[in-house]
Amino acid sequence: MRTRSLALLVALATLLAGCGTPGGDSGDNAEQAEESKQNSAKVDVAKAGDVTLTIWDQEVRGGQAAQIKRLNAAFLAQYPNVKINRVAKSFTDLQTTLKLAVSSNKPPDIVQANQGRTIMGQLVKGGLLKPMDAYADAYGWNERWSETLLDLNRFNAEGTEFGSGNLYGVSQMGEIVGVFYNRAKVKTVPKTFGEFESMLAKAKQAGETPIAFGNLDKFGGIHQFQTVQNQFVGKDPTRNFVFAKNGQTFDTPGNREAAAKLVEWADKGYFTKDFNGTGYDPAWQQFAKGKGPFTIAGTWITFDALKELGDKLGFFLMPGREAGGEPISLGGESIPWAITSKSKHADVAAAYIDFITNAKAADVLVETDNLPAMTATKQPTAPVNKEIFAAWKQLNDADGLTPYMDYATPTFFDDFSGAVQRLLGGKLTPEAFTKAVQGDYAKFTDEL
Amino acid sequence: MTTLAPPGEPRRVAYLYLLPGLVVFALFVLAPLLHSAWLSLFTWDGVTAGEWTGLDNYQAIVSDPKLRAAFMHALVLVAFYAVGPIAIGLLLAAAMSRTRVRGLALFRTVLFLPQVIALVVVAVMWRMIYAPDGGLINEGLRAVGLGGLTQNWLGSFSLALPSVGLIGTWVMYGLTMVLFTAGVQKIPQSLYDAARMDGAGPVREFFAVTLPGLRNEIAVALTLTTIQALRAFDLVYITTGGGPGDATSVPAFEVYNRAFSGGDVGTASAIGVCIAALIFALTLLINRIAEREAAR
Numbered sequence: 001m002r003t004r005s006l007a008l009l010v011a012l013a014t015l016l017a018g019c020g021t022p023g024g025d026s027g028d029n030a031e032q033a034e035e036s037k038q039n040s041a042k043v044d045v046a047k048a049g050d051v052t053l054t055i056w057d058q059e060v061r062g063g064q065a066a067q068i069k070r071l072n073a074a075f076l077a078q079y080p081n082v083k084i085n086r087v088a089k090s091f092t093d094l095q096t097t098l099k100l101a102v103s104s105n106k107p108p109d110i111v112q113a114n115q116g117r118t119i120m121g122q123l124v125k126g127g128l129l130k131p132m133d134a135y136a137d138a139y140g141w142n143e144r145w146s147e148t149l150l151d152l153n154r155f156n157a158e159g160t161e162f163g164s165g166n167l168y169g170v171s172q173m174g175e176i177v178g179v180f181y182n183r184a185k186v187k188t189v190p191k192t193f194g195e196f197e198s199m200l201a202k203a204k205q206a207g208e209t210p211i212a213f214g215n216l217d218k219f220g221g222i223h224q225f226q227t228v229q230n231q232f233v234g235k236d237p238t239r240n241f242v243f244a245k246n247g248q249t250f251d252t253p254g255n256r257e258a259a260a261k262l263v264e265w266a267d268k269g270y271f272t273k274d275f276n277g278t279g280y281d282p283a284w285q286q287f288a289k290g291k292g293p294f295t296i297a298g299t300w301i302t303f304d305a306l307k308e309l310g311d312k313l314g315f316f317l318m319p320g321r322e323a324g325g326e327p328i329s330l331g332g333e334s335i336p337w338a339i340t341s342k343s344k345h346a347d348v349a350a351a352y353i354d355f356i357t358n359a360k361a362a363d364v365l366v367e368t369d370n371l372p373a374m375t376a377t378k379q380p381t382a383p384v385n386k387e388i389f390a391a392w393k394q395l396n397d398a399d400g401l402t403p404y405m406d407y408a409t410p411t412f413f414d415d416f417s418g419a420v421q422r423l424l425g426g427k428l429t430p431e432a433f434t435k436a437v438q439g440d441y442a443k444f445t446d447e448l
Numbered sequence: 449m450t451t452l453a454p455p456g457e458p459r460r461v462a463y464l465y466l467l468p469g470l471v472v473f474a475l476f477v478l479a480p481l482l483h484s485a486w487l488s489l490f491t492w493d494g495v496t497a498g499e500w501t502g503l504d505n506y507q508a509i510v511s512d513p514k515l516r517a518a519f520m521h522a523l524v525l526v527a528f529y530a531v532g533p534i535a536i537g538l539l540l541a542a543a544m545s546r547t548r549v550r551g552l553a554l555f556r557t558v559l560f561l562p563q564v565i566a567l568v569v570v571a572v573m574w575r576m577i578y579a580p581d582g583g584l585i586n587e588g589l590r591a592v593g594l595g596g597l598t599q600n601w602l603g604s605f606s607l608a609l610p611s612v613g614l615i616g617t618w619v620m621y622g623l624t625m626v627l628f629t630a631g632v633q634k635i636p637q638s639l640y641d642a643a644r645m646d647g648a649g650p651v652r653e654f655f656a657v658t659l660p661g662l663r664n665e666i667a668v669a670l671t672l673t674t675i676q677a678l679r680a681f682d683l684v685y686i687t688t689g690g691g692p693g694d695a696t697s698v699p700a701f702e703v704y705n706r707a708f709s710g711g712d713v714g715t716a717s718a719i720g721v722c723i724a725a726l727i728f729a730l731t732l733l734i735n736r737i738a739e740r741e742a743a744r
Contacts, residue, residue, distance in 0.1 A: 410712070418693045
C-alpha cells in the first residue's frame with residue numbers, strides 16, 4: 001500500500017507542477033507597443049456609449065482621498081454614460097498585487113503604476129502597459145508637465161531603458177524633499193549651504209537637536225543623503241545614474257565628499273540622537289512639537305506638521321554652496337496613472353486621466369491641500385504651502401529636480417538605504433560606502 | 449464467493465474517507481508548495497517569460513553572503529524564540545510544581561496574553577517600547593538613575609537582532625508556560641513524594657521528576673517555537689525592515705522582498721523551499737530525539 005500511495009503522490013505532484021514556463025505568453029512587446037500607439041485617439045466620452053472603467057488606485061489618505069473623490073464625482077456628473085469601478089488600496093497593498101492584476105486576462109483599465117524599474121519597468125517589459133504618447137500629443141500633455149517629470153514616466157518599449165522612450169503614465173501631484181523650519185527659531189532663511197551649516201552649529205550649541213531625523217524605516221536616510229549630495233554632485237550625474245545611462249558610477253569624488261559631509265553632521269550630533277533606531281514619524285513629530293529648528297523631509301508631511309506648528313512652519317530648498325545658484329532638489333511626482341494594454345476602453349481611460357490632471361483638476365488639488373504637479377491658477381493660503389508652491393515653480397522653471405536614487409535598480413531601495421544606515425552608523429567609511437553602493441548597482445546594470 | 453475483511457482490518461474504502469481531507473490539503477498546501485518548488489527552478493521576474501535555470505537559484509543561496517547571513521540570523525532567532533521561552537517556561541513550571549498557587553487560571557491567562565495579540569500589533573508596540581527617546585525601556589532606565597545604560601535598541605548593529613529576538617521570547621513564553629504548567633499537573637504527586645522521601649532538594653527533584661515528566665510537552669513546545677522562529681517575518685518587517693544595514697534580515701523577509709519588490713520570484717521561491725525543508729528537517733529531528741528519549 002505504501003508504494004502505491006507514494007506513486008499517487010508523485011503523479012499528483014507532476015500534475016500540479018506541470019504548469020509550464022511561468023509568464024510564458026508575453027509576446028513581442030515592441031511590436032505590440034507600436035501597434036497600440038496607432039490605435040489611440042482623443043474621443044468624445046459623452047458619445048462613447050456605456051462604458052465601465054475599472055480603476056486601481058492608492059489615493060486613500062487625507063487630501064489624496066478627498067481630491068480623487070471630488071474628481072471622480074465630477075467626471076461621472078459630466079459623463080452619465082460612464083461608470084467607475086474603483087478599487088482603492090493602500091500603497092503597499094497596490095505595490096504587491098498590481099503585477100498579478102495587470103497580467104491577468106481581465107486587467108483593470110487604469111492603474112497607478114509606480115515609477116522606476118520595480119513596477120512600471122516590469123510591466124512595460126511584459127507589454128502590459130499602453131504607450132500614451134499619442135494621447136500626450138492629442139491632449140497637450142507635453143506642455144502640462146516639465147520635461148523631467150515626463151521623463152520619470154518613460155521607458156523604451158522593451159522596458160530596459162528608463163527615463164526615455166514611450167510615455168507610460170502621468171502624475172497628479174508633485175513632491176519635494178527640502179528643509180522644513182520653525183519660524184520661531186529660524187529668523188532668516190539661509191542663502192548658502194555654509195550658512196545653513198553654521199545655523200546647525202549654533203542650534204547644537206544652544207542644546208537643541210538641529211535636524212530631526214529618524215532612520216529606522218530606512219527611507220529617511222536616502223533623503224538626507226540626496227539633499228546633501230545635490231549640492232556636491234549636481235543634477236545630471238544623479239539623473240544619469242538613476243536612468244542607468246552608459247558608464248555611470250557612484251564611486252565619484254563628489255559622492256564621497258557628500259558622504260563625508262553627512263558623517264560629519266552625524267558625528268557633530270546635528271541629527272536626532274540614535275537616529276538609526278528612531279522611527280521616521282516620531283522624529284519629525286518632535287520637530288512639529290517645536291523641538292529643534294529643522295527637519296529634512298518630503299512635502300508629504302506638510303498636512304500633519306501644519307496642524308501642530310501652524311504659521312510657524314516654513315519650508316525652503318537646501319541652498320547651494322554658492323549664493324544665487326540655480327535651485328536643485330530631490331523630488332518627483334506622485335504615482336503615475338497608466339492604461340493597461342488589454343483595456344477595451346483605452347480612449348475613454350485616457351480622457352479620464354486627462355480630466356483628473358487638467359487645469360480644473362489642478363485647482364481641486366490645491367483646494368484639497370495637495371501640491372499639483374501641473375501649473376495651477378489657484379494659490380494656497382497657508383504660508384508654508386505658499387513657500388512650497390513657489391519652490392515647485394522655481395524647480396520646474398530651472399529644471400532642478402533630481403529623482404530618488406532607489407529608482408535605479410529593483411533592489412536599490414534596500415541596497416542603498418542599508419548602505420546609508422551603515423555609513424551613518426559608522427560601519428562604512430565614505431570611501432567604502434561609495435564602493436559598496438556602486439557594487440550593488442553594477443550587479444544590475446552589468447546585465448542590462 | 450466474496451469475503452469481507454474482518455472488522456478492524458485495513459480496507460480500501462478507508463481511502464475514500466480520507467479523500468475530502470486530501471483534496472483540501474492538496475489544493476491549498478501541496479499544490480502551492482510544489483508550484484513554488486517549480487518556480488524556484490526559473491529566473492522569473494513575475495511578469496515576462498521565465499528562463500529555466502535549474503538549481504542555479506539554490507546555488508545562489510549558498511554563495512550569496514547576504515542570504516547566508518539571513519539564515520544565520522534565523523538560527524539566532526531560534527535561540528530567542530525557542531530556547532529562551534522553554535527555559536522560562538520550565539522555571540515557572542518547576543516553581544509551580546512545589547506550591548499550589550491560588551488563582552492559577554488567572555495567572556495563566558495573563559501570561560498567555562502575548563500569544564493572543566496579533567503579531568503586527570506586538571511589533572508596533574515593541575517599536576514604541578524600544579524607541580531611543582520616549583520609549584518605555586530607556587525612559588524607565590533614566591527614571592531609576594540608570595541613564596548610562598540606555599541603548600539605541602533597534603538602531604544598533606549589534607543589538608538590533610537580539611532586540612527583535614527578545615520580542616519573540618516575550619511572545620512565545622506564554623505558550624511554553626501553559627504547556628508546561630498543564631504538564632506538571634499531570635505528573636503523579638506520588639513521584640514527588642517519593643523524591644522527597646529520598647531527600648531530593650528542589651534542583652534534584654526538577655531533574656529527576658519534573659523534566660522527564662515534561663518530555664512530550666518540551667518536544668511540542670520546541671517544535672512550535674522553532675517553526676515560528678524560522679518563518680519570522682512580521683516582527684522584522686515592522687520593527688526594522690531588515691536594518692540597520694542587513695543586521696536583522698531573515699529568510700522569510702528576503703522571500704517577501706525578492707518576490708514583491710526585487711522582481712526575483714525564482715530566488716524567492718528557492719528561499720521559501722529552503723525554509724520549508726529546514727523546518728521539516730528540524731521538526732523531524734526534534735521528534736526523533738523525543739521519541740528515543742521516551743523509549744529509554
